[in-house]
Amino acid sequence: MTLPSWLERLTGKEDLWIVEVFVVVLLTLLAAFAVKVILGHLVKRAENTKNLWDDALLCAASQPLKWFIWLVGLSWAAEIAGTVSESVIFSVVDTVRRVGVIVVLSWFIVRFIVRAEKNLMDPDFTAKPMDETTVLAIGKLLRISVIVTAGLVILQSFGYSVSGVLAFGGIGGLAVGFAAKDLLANFFGGLMIYLDRPFAVGDWIRSPDRDIEGTVEDIGWRLTRIRTFDKRPLYVPNATFTHISLENPSRMYNRRIKETIGIRYDDAGKMATIIPAVKEMLASHPEIDTEQTLIVNFNSFAPYSLDFFIYTFTKTTDWVKFHDIKQDVLLKVLEIIEAQGAECAFPTSTVHIPDDIHLQNPDRHSGNAPGESKKASVEKVSADQANRDKASTDKASAG
Structure with a gap:
């Protein structure tokens, strides 16, 4: 005797779907619990290994896998309920399930990429960690690719033509390019930074052309965040780095x-x-x-x-x-x-006085009191000199 026939005899044909929904939900709950326990055990074992991929895979799958089980179980229960109900809600169960599977799968891949990024830069997992800038650039490109692909597949699931969307993107790309040329310039500037790698996260950079100096904290697709030496964040558009000279003292x-x-x-x-x-x-x-x-x-x-x-x-x-x-x-x-008996020099000035000129202290030789003015001293010296000159003239006349 099969389970449906046994349930039909137990409950009656009209109420059979309720029991089936209950059994499906119960099985979904048990499966989600079992997955949680098993994955938790596997994650603990993976943490004791040096393999970076098993950690990334199991940690990335822990949440999406539980949601995937609930998605399948609830959609199955909704299909059972839809056999006895003509509500329009149950008519879209298949579409919602397909979209949910795409979302959960994309979520898993993005989580795996993020976890792999951290492991590739962690010295605990690899003896030679990869360059942080390169890892972040590849990770961002992969995540963007996954999200864009998932979006196109979801549009296709809802009945939209992907070829029409792509055609619109090709035609409208020119108009968008003109409208957002600065945004695109910054995007390609960031791409050039990732490819040429003139600097990386953590480098000290400065530009002789601009007042830019500090430590690179983050390289985004539009802006690069630099922490200046006075601890202020400086946000520089990536397009700026394509036309300025840049010095990297960290290297x-x-x-x-x-x-x-x-x-x-x-x-x-x-x-x-x-x-x-x-x-x-x-x-x-x-x-x-x-x-x-x-x-x-x-x-x-x-x-x-x-x-x-x-x-x-x-x-x-x-x-x-x-x-x-x-x-x-x-x-x-x-x-x-x-x-060596020498001394360091400092700015000095030396005055050379001819031999026939003698300096004297006016206060000591003129007989002036200490408080007498300098002008009076000069006048007295001048008078003494005039008396000496007159005496010399008289002596010469007498001779």
Whole structure:
């Protein structure tokens, strides 16, 4: 005896569909619960492995699979109920089920792509994580492709002609292109960033053409978000990067120390011993990259100093550590200069007075009181000089 015939004898033909709907819903509930338990167990086992794909697959399938079971079960129950009812609601069950399957399948694929993105950039899953910018770009393209394809298939399920939609897109694309040329320029600018990769998320960039400097936080299809050094977000349209020069200091191999140091002209004879000592100090410094250019040379006769310059590179590219190394180098240069008995120069002026001119203190030699005005002192000195000149003239006349 089959289940329908047994139920028919138990409940009667008229009420048989109610029992069938109840059984279908019950089976759907049990199946959803079983899937939840089984997937939960498989996810825990997958977390103990280093395979990134099983984690992505199981985590992505956990929610969509349960919804898929409920979709199939409820649509089946609706079909059973539709056999005894002429309501228009039950006439669209098949269409709703097809659309639901497409949505759930698309949801699963998008979740799988998102989870795979995270795993590909996670060092716990792979010894050599992929570049974050590349992974995000590929992930966005795949998600867009899945969503657009799902949308076209859903339109086809509702009876719309996909070829007509595509034809409209081809004809209207020109008008849309003119109306949204800035949007398209930013889109293709973002695409060029992903392809050329002049910078990546986390890089420090700056532009000599524009007032742009900071750390890249996100590269979108329209905007790139940069965090400036005063912690403010800067949103730059991607089209901007197609026509400006861009510098990426994050990809430098070394940092440069370039300093000019001057000693006094009085210490000119000690320059020949200072320069080799500074060069030897730099060559033996543990943080200086001796494989790069290292120059210490007497450079110029400056207005108030004899200048020599230091040109070398540190091993580190870290900005904070670089300044600690530079400070250590400059302090050691000062120690070398002082050890040679020399001094660093600073702006001074020297006045040379001819031998026949003598300076004197008006207050001490003129007999003026300390509080007497400078003008009175000058007048008194002038009168004394006039008396001496007159005496000399009288003596010459008497002779």
